[in-house]
Structure formats: structure tokens, C-alpha cells
Amino acid sequence: MLLRGRIAGAAEVPRELVLSLPVLTATGRQEIRLENYRGIQEYTQELIRVNTRSGQICLTGKRLAIEYYTNTEMKVTGLISSIEYK
Amino acid sequence: MFWSIVRYVKGYLLIRVEGYSPERFLNACSHRGIDLWGLRSVGGAYEMYMTVRDFRRIRALSRKTGTKVRVRRRYGLPFFLHRYRKRKMFFAGALLAAVLVYVLSLFIWEIDIRGNSRRTDETLLSFLRSADVHCGMSAGSVDCEEIARDLRAAYSDLVWVSASVQGTKLVIQVKENSHLSAELPADEGDEGGTDLTAREDCTIVSMVTRKGTPLVREGARVKKGDILVSGRVDLKNDAGEVTGYRYCQAQADITGEYQIAYEDTMSREYEVRSYEYDRGSIRLQEEFFLQAGDWTLTFGGLKNSYREYEYYVEASRLSLGGIISLPVFFGKRTAVPCRVSTESYTDGELQRSLSSRFERACQDMEKKGLEITENDVKIYTEQNAACARGTLTVRGPVEGEAPTQILPEPSAAGQTEREDQTNGNE
Numbered sequence: 001m002l003l004r005g006r007i008a009g010a011a012e013v014p015r016e017l018v019l020s021l022p023v024l025t026a027t028g029r030q031e032i033r034l035e036n037y038r039g040i041q042e043y044t045q046e047l048i049r050v051n052t053r054s055g056q057i058c059l060t061g062k063r064l065a066i067e068y069y070t071n072t073e074m075k076v077t078g079l080i081s082s083i084e085y086k
Numbered sequence: 087m088f089w090s091i092v093r094y095v096k097g098y099l100l101i102r103v104e105g106y107s108p109e110r111f112l113n114a115c116s117h118r119g120i121d122l123w124g125l126r127s128v129g130g131a132y133e134m135y136m137t138v139r140d141f142r143r144i145r146a147l148s149r150k151t152g153t154k155v156r157v158r159r160r161y162g163l164p165f166f167l168h169r170y171r172k173r174k175m176f177f178a179g180a181l182l183a184a185v186l187v188y189v190l191s192l193f194i195w196e197i198d199i200r201g202n203s204r205r206t207d208e209t210l211l212s213f214l215r216s217a218d219v220h221c222g223m224s225a226g227s228v229d230c231e232e233i234a235r236d237l238r239a240a241y242s243d244l245v246w247v248s249a250s251v252q253g254t255k256l257v258i259q260v261k262e263n264s265h266l267s268a269e270l271p272a273d274e275g276d277e278g279g280t281d282l283t284a285r286e287d288c289t290i291v292s293m294v295t296r297k298g299t300p301l302v303r304e305g306a307r308v309k310k311g312d313i314l315v316s317g318r319v320d321l322k323n324d325a326g327e328v329t330g331y332r333y334c335q336a337q338a339d340i341t342g343e344y345q346i347a348y349e350d351t352m353s354r355e356y357e358v359r360s361y362e363y364d365r366g367s368i369r370l371q372e373e374f375f376l377q378a379g380d381w382t383l384t385f386g387g388l389k390n391s392y393r394e395y396e397y398y399v400e401a402s403r404l405s406l407g408g409i410i411s412l413p414v415f416f417g418k419r420t421a422v423p424c425r426v427s428t429e430s431y432t433d434g435e436l437q438r439s440l441s442s443r444f445e446r447a448c449q450d451m452e453k454k455g456l457e458i459t460e461n462d463v464k465i466y467t468e469q470n471a472a473c474a475r476g477t478l479t480v481r482g483p484v485e486g487e488a489p490t491q492i493l494p495e496p497s498a499a500g501q502t503e504r505e506d507q508t509n510g511n512e
Contacts, residue, residue, distance in 0.1 A: 039113035044127050066125035069134075071116045 279317025298336030
């Protein structure tokens with residue numbers, strides 16, 4: 001992992017591509033796009049737990065819904081109150 | 087938007103997934119490239135949308151993950167067609183509409199002429215009609231190259247013509263020659279020349295000849311139609327005798343001074359319209375209409391007992407996507423009740439109006455390149471009207487064009503004379 005990180009740094013390649021790190025794009029509190037994940041661990045209207053290569057990401061909020069869920073990307077909408085890495 | 091249309095055409099389902107761990111089902115779907123959308127957690131189960139094609143692939147997944155999948159609702163065209171499969175007239179109507187649109191799209195329903203300012207649409211359309219190009223003709227029989235060629239041949243001031251068929255519209259783009267002399271057909275290869283003649287009775291103030299033989303000098307008094315610069319150039323031999331003629335398009339800048347009569351009459355009385363509708367029984371009448379050929383369908387009505395009213399029509403043409411114009415018009419007709427009364431201008435108002443109109447006329451003349459050197463226009467006020475009358479002395483271009491008269495070559499006549507002299511000496 002460390003070697004890969006160094007290679008990525010030397011080659012000026014985005015780290016998320018080489019290390020498959022999760023990419024979160026938040027638009028306000030209403031929308032989050034998530035890339036490079038492994039799968040959903042838990043999903044309720046108040047909590048979404050997603051497995052990634054670098055650990056688990058917990059999204060908490062109200063009326064959480066997954067607008068789309070594909071192999072590469074997912075989009076979560078609702079009122080998001082926290083993003084937590086575990 | 088695009089994907090929602092694709093999904094609708096292909097058909098999609100709202101499914102409910104229940105079981106011990108429905109998250110496993112979601113991950114298995116994403117792993118196998120099955121796209122899910124509108125995923126919601128509802129009472130311990132998940133509801134989501136997926137395409138019909140993907141639904142056929144998830145049976146094994148649901149068994150493997152121990153979940154139960156139920157279809158809640160079906161959406162899309164395949165289900166719509168299946169639901170209404172017994173309504174044969176509906177499908178026949180849809181098919182007929184599609185066929186009608188296709189058949190109508192095979193004809194030209196509009197001719198759009200762009201870029202013309204001196205030649206009106208009506209002039210060009212009547213020429214096209216004479217060339218058998220008209221609305222309602224088959225789009226396949228339109229020869230754009232021939233139309234462009236014919237137009238250029240018929241109107242020499244059109245320096246560029248392009249014709250193209252866009253849907254059911256024939257678009258003709260033209261570029262007119264901004265130089266006024268191009269109005270007359272002037273073929274370079276033609277043997278005849280062009281004279282510059284006086285357009286007005288005038289006194290020549292200045293004259294710069296670039297091509298041709300000048301026949302008048304500055305200060306000369308000429309009449310309308312007199313030749314100012316001839317397109318005929320005399321060819322002379324060493325003895326100064328004319329041996330032949332060469333013809334050219336005469337070119338010169340000629341400024342002349344001449345008088346223009348100005349008269350502008352204005353009536354003392356004028357109409358005033360007052361609009362007082364939507365009060366009591368006086369109401370604005372509106373009628374919506376749909377017109378196809380001679381057949382018209384109307385909603386509302388314009389029937390009224392008003393003594394005076396203004397009548398407005400707003401009409402638009404029906405087109406599909408702005409490309410296929412159909413011979414169907416729709417719009418609104420309005421009758422606006424009004425009261426017409428007559429009022430009179432005072433002497434001061436009349437004088438002010440006539441003065442401002444005269445100033446505008448002077449400005450228009452200046453825009454045309456005329457310089458006003460003298461002005462004796464006066465305003466005469468009478469009982470029922472007022473009149474601005476007088477003459478303006480202006481300076482401006484006075485040259486017009488006319489074909490040069492072709493003279494017989496003098497060389498033959500000269501030779502004959504010389505032969506006669508020789509015979510006499512003998």
C-alpha cells in the first residue's frame with residue numbers, strides 16, 4: 001500500500017485510482033455521491049454504512065434514500081447530518 | 087431525461103426485497119452489473135426500481151441471498167401496450183397518425199426566404215411559382231441547384247443564392263448586391279456600354295469621371311435624361327479622325343443642384359379612441375381557433391352589438407419540432423370595443439407637428455446623401471387643415487444609368503470616301 005502510494009505520488013497519478021480510495025462528493029446537506037466502494041453493510045432511513053477498501057463510511061441523517069446504486073457509483077439523498085469514517 | 091425515456095421504452099419494475107439480509111442482495115446486484123435506482127428503506131424491506139431485462143437475471147441471486155422479491159408495480163411501454171392490446175382502434179389511430187405525419191413530411195409546406203431587402207418575398211415567391219416551385223409540392227422533386235441557378239439568372243442583383251430543404255420547409259437564402267447600379271443587368275462580355283444620364287433637371291456642381299467620355303462640365307445646366315458621361319469612347323488616329331468606338335460601363339461621381347417640391351397636408355381633426363371595456367356589459371370578446379385549409383374550429387365567440395371595435399388576429403403555424411411545418415394554424419381572435427371621438431388640433435399643435443414632420447423628411451434626405459442648401463417651406467394654416475408647402479434646393483448625386491446608343495463603325499464610311507476621291511483623281 002505504501003509502495004503503491006509512493007508510485008502514485010511519483011507518477012502524479014490520482015491516488016484514488018491507484019489505491020482505490022473512496023471518493024465522496026457532497027453537495028450541501030442534501031446529496032452525496034460515493035465512488036470506489038465495496039458494498040452496502042446496512043441501510044435504513046437514518047443510517048447508511050458502506051464498506052470501502054480503507055474502512056467503513058457511516059452516513060447518518062433523516063429520510064435517507066439511494067437515488068441510484070451501480071457497480072461504480074451511488075448517490076444518497078436526504079438530510080445528511082454526519083459523515084463518519086471507521 | 088434521456089435515460090428515463092429509454093427505461094420507459096424498455097419497461098421497468100418496482101420491486102420489494104425482503105429477507106434476513108437484503109443488503110447482500112443489493113451488493114450481489116451491483117457486483118453483477120445490475121443497475122438499481124430509487125432505492126428506499128420501507129418497513130424493514132427495500133423497494134427499488136430495475137429494468138425488466140435485469141429482473142429476469144435476479145432469480146438466482148434472490149435464492150442465493152435468501153431474500154424474497156415481489157413485483158409491486160410495472161411501468162413502461164411494453165406493459166402499456168400489453169394492457170391495451172384489445173383496443174385495436176387506438177393502435178390503428180396511432181398508426182394512422184404516424185403514417186399521416188410521414189406522408190405530410192414528404193411535401194413542402196413552407197417556403198422561407200431570408201436575406202432579401204430590396205426584392206420582396208412576394209416577388210420571389212411569384213417567380214418560384216412560375217418555375218413550378220410552390221407550397222404543397224413533393225419534397226423529392228425540389229431541385230435546389232436549379233432553383234438557385236434560376237433565381238440568379240432572373241435577378242442579377244442577387245449575388246448569392248442558396249436553396250435547401252429542411253424538413254418540410256424550403257429555405258432560400260439570398261444575398262443582394264448593395265451597390266445600386268447592380269439593379270440593371272450588366273454583362274461584362276456584352277458589347278454595349280452604359281451611359282450616365284441626369285435623373286433630375288439640375289446644375290452640375292462637381293464631376294469626377296473614372297470611366298467613359300464626359301459630355302458636360304461643372305456649372306452646366308442639364309435636363310432630366312441628358313447624357314452626362316457617355317459609355318462610348320472614340321478611337322482616333324494620328325490625324326485626329328475617329329476610326330472606331332469602344333463601349334464601356336461609364337463610371338463617375340456627379341453632384342448636381344436641383345429643386346424638390348415639398349408639400350405636407352395635415353387635417354385639423356383627428357380620431358381619438360378610448361378603450362373602456364370590462365365594465366358592465368361591455369366586454370372584450372375572445373375566440374380561439376384551429377384552422378386547417380377551409381375548415382375552422384372555434385372556441386368562444388366574437389358576436390357582439392358594439393358599434394365600433396378593433397379586431398385583432400394572432401395566428402401561429404403548427405410545426406413538429408420547428409422543422410416540419412403542417413398546414414394547420416391556431417391562434418386567437420380578439421374584438422376590443424372602443425369609442426371613437428373626433429378632436430381638433432390647435433394652430434400651435436398643427437405647426438409643431440408639421441415642423442417635426444418636415445425635420446424628419448430633411449433628416450431622411452440627408453441620410454440619402456442629399457445636402458439641403460436652400461429652404462423656403464412655409465406653413466399655411468386654414469380652417470380645416472394646415473399645409474407645409476415650398477421648395478427645397480438640394481445637392482446630391484444625380485447620375486442614372488441608360489444603355490449607350492451603338493453607332494455604326496466610322497472606318498467603313500471613311501474608306502469609301504477615300505476610294506471616291508481616288509476615282510475622281512483618275
